Amino acid sequence: MKFQRLLTNKNLYLMLIGESFFFAMALVIAFLLRFEFDIPAEYARQMTTLLPVAVFFKIAFFWMTGLYRGMWRYTGLADLWKIGRAVFMAEVALIIYVAFTAHFHGHPRSVFILDPLLAFVFACGARVMIRSLYEISLRPKDWRSVLLPANFCAPQLGIRALIVGADADGARIAKEILDVRDSGLHLVGFVDDDSSRIGRRIHDLPVHGPLSALVGVAQMTRAEEILVSAGQSGERLREIVDACEAAQLRIKKLPALADIASGKVSVKALRDVRYEDLLGREEVHLDxxxxxxxxxxxxxxxxxxxxxxxxxxxxxxxxxxxxxxxxxxxxxxxxxxxxxxxxxxxxxxxxxxxxxxxxxxxxxxxxxxxxxxxxxxxxxxxxxxxxxxxxxxxxxxxxxxxxxxxxxxxxxxxxxxxxxxxxxxxxxxxxxxxxxxxxxxxxxxxxxxxxxxxxxxxxxxxxxxxxxxxxxxxxxxxxxxxxxxxxxxxxxxxxxxxxxxxxxxxxxxxxxxxxxxxxxxxxxxxxxxxxxxxxxxxxxxxxxxxxxxxxxxxxxxxxxxxxxxxxxxxxxxxxxxxxxxxxxxxxxxxxxxxxxxxxxxxxxxxxxxxxxxxxxxxxxxxxxxxxxx
Incomplete structure (x- = not known):
């Protein structure tokens, strides 16, 4: 049933046609680079013979690894790793085919190095371009939305908020908020005590710090609210509360990332930090x-x-x-x-x-x-x-x-x-x-x-x-x-x-x-x-x-x-x-x-x-x- 639904998806055929073109271009360009853009007639015929086989193997391995079941607009790092594996397996299959049919007689070895590299670049580039165009389409229809960073040209709507913690959890939380158009929040950066992170940027948001300097950071960013993740300990939360008191900032707690990822709650489901959070009670383990x-x-x-x-x-x-x-x-x-x-x-x-x-x-x-x-x-x-x-x-x-x-x-x-x-x-x-x-x-x-x-x-x-x-x-x-x-x-x-x-x-x-x-x-x-x-x-x-x-x-x-x-x-x-x-x-x-x-x-x-x-x-x-x- 899933296979039948996949075959009725018109986008699948657009992907197959587009990908076939890119894979063919990869092999052609590999030959052009090998012969400095002057391919002898003998090797041109060899290239023409290899072209349908190379495209077939790459399409087949992309299909087997599930790369045609996803949506390019949501391409992530995991998809790029999949592309790398599929291209490698397809090139190995092509090399085995050439070795079996022609014993590699008269075939330039460098083509079989350039071809997978170019195929990988084209496949990744196409997906990244589609995702970029999709995200640009979500921004206000303004010339700045194409030429400038998203957080620069976005309208200053919502509560200006800082996220405590520029670690992996903080980065994922920021990404979730940025991906939600009507979150009601306008992120202005992170606050972190780790000196190796301060001054860097995550999702184009600056990392400020340390927490003890929150008063100055709040004045500089004109922040109104602090966001803390669900995993903060009670002791750490108390430090954050003391810092927020000095900076006169409100403090909100975000839902757990697991709940956001599972769809149980939305990233917009902020709540006030409760006194129970400050107690930092560990989970009770029952017999x-x-x-x-x-x-x-x-x-x-x-x-x-x-x-x-x-x-x-x-x-x-x-x-x-x-x-x-x-x-x-x-x-x-x-x-x-x-x-x-x-x-x-x-x-x-x-x-x-x-x-x-x-x-x-x-x-x-x-x-x-x-x-x-x-x-x-x-x-x-x-x-x-x-x-x-x-x-x-x-x-x-x-x-x-x-x-x-x-x-x-x-x-x-x-x-x-x-x-x-x-x-x-x-x-x-x-x-x-x-x-x-x-x-x-x-x-x-x-x-x-x-x-x-x-x-x-x-x-x-x-x-x-x-x-x-x-x-x-x-x-x-x-x-x-x-x-x-x-x-x-x-x-x-x-x-x-x-x-x-x-x-x-x-x-x-x-x-x-x-x-x-x-x-x-x-x-x-x-x-x-x-x-x-x-x-x-x-x-x-x-x-x-x-x-x-x-x-x-x-x-x-x-x-x-x-x-x-x-x-x-x-x-x-x-x-x-x-x-x-x-x-x-x-x-x-x-x-x-x-x-x-x-x-x-x-x-x-x-x-x-x-x-x-x-x-x-x-x-x-x-x-x-x-x-x-």
């Missing part, structure tokens, strides 16, 4: 065989399935083909959103939705009785620290009673694995939220040994999650500020939602029972610096948008920890996961827990705090700047 071993063909229950972490857990879990995914959430809108995403975006249909609260024991029992989940991911929790300081009874009801209800049902119905999603705020907690999650961890230890393998996963702040500070900062920046930060020295650990969910799923494969897994989150980030970075990434001047310090909110502390006293840190088989083995379990807790629940039912704020202090001795409630708890 897919181990994860598949405990998730494939299993009934999996995810509580809080519509939340930030819960919904991403669902996305990760369906990769491993569970038999059934039970989506349990108290929020109608969130539950509907993840249901529609699984159905329409991922084509996953083996799910059921349960709208309700995890502290509803009758509902939880009914779900376990009907579905018999074998793996439980418990992500349902209230997480907003200041909100739970004002409403601590909800932390008891949801984070403690709800967790205990799901744990009891898991043991009663023989679930194989239970993974509790915890938090770094459970370490030496200073707030109700952290203390309630610590109680949930201790409860988990109490249930260990009942036939269900329990484990917890502890990590810090997740970028983009509900309650994350970044959406708040972005909204404040859009309104012109001020950006409100609680304290100049406050620091937090951060990771992305996909990274957190992937490591939770991975930890579920590693657990043997009773572990608290801690995700390695890199270095803590100063929130004041995060605010400044977001101002720069938004294309704003930090001098124009004020950062206002408001004081620590109820229950907040300056820094978070991932490990508490009495917990031994062990390495696991995964580079990003550590494990803590605690010596103490939740012993004689029923009476103490009953007192806490009673205080919560009476909406007794101080009673709840006192109850948490009894259960979590390391809990140290703090006061905010205003003096209230």
């Amino acid at each position: 897919e065989a181990g994860i598949k071993g405990y998730l494939a063909d299993k009934v999996v229950l995810v509580t809080g399935a519509g939340g930030s972490i819960g919904s991403e857990l669902c996305r990760q879990i369906i990769r491993f083909e569970p038999r059934l995914l039970v989506l349990f959430d108290a929020g109608e809108e969130n539950l509907y959103s993840i249901e529609m995403e699984l159905l329409h975006q991922h084509g996953f249909t083996r799910y059921v939705t349960v709208l309700g609260q995890v502290q509803d024991a009758a509902l939880v029992e009914a779900v376990f009785l009907a579905r018999q989940p074998q793996v439980v991911f418990h992500a349902a929790a209230y997480k907003h620290v200041p909100m739970l300081e004002c409403n601590p009874w909800q932390a008891v009801t949801n984070n403690i009673i709800g967790s205990r209800t799901v744990m009891e049902a898991s043991v009663r119905h023989g679930a194989g694995r239970f993974v509790l999603v915890s938090t770094d705020k459970a370490v030496r907690p200073t707030n109700v939220m952290g203390a309630s999650k610590r109680v949930a961890e201790l409860l988990m230890h109490g249930f260990q040994g009942g036939g269900t393998t329990f484990m917890a996963v502890r990590f810090g702040n997740v970028l983009g999650s509900s309650g994350s500070v970044i959406p708040l900062f972005r909204g404040q920046i859009e309104r012109g500020g001020p950006v409100t930060v609680t304290h100049p020295d406050v620091t937090r650990y951060f990771m992305t939602i996909p990274e957190a969910a992937q490591l939770i799923v991975q930890a579920g494969a590693l657990g043997q029972g009773g572990e608290i897994f801690v995700l390695k989150m890199g270095q803590p980030v100063r929130i004041a610096e995060l605010a400044r970075d977001l101002i720069v990434l938004s294309g704003k001047d930090p001098a124009e948008i004020r950062v206002k310090f408001t004081g620590l909110r109820p229950g907040e502390k300056l820094y978070e920890e991932l490990i508490t006293a009495g917990e031994g840190v062990l390495e696991t088989g995964h580079e990003k996961i550590m494990v803590l083995r605690a010596d103490r379990a939740f012993v004689e807790s029923d009476d103490k827990l009953a007192i806490l629940v009673e205080a919560a039912q009476c909406f007794d704020i101080e009673g709840v705090r006192q109850g948490l202090l009894v259960l979590v001795p390391e809990y140290t409630p703090v006061k905010n700047a205003a003096g209230a708890h």
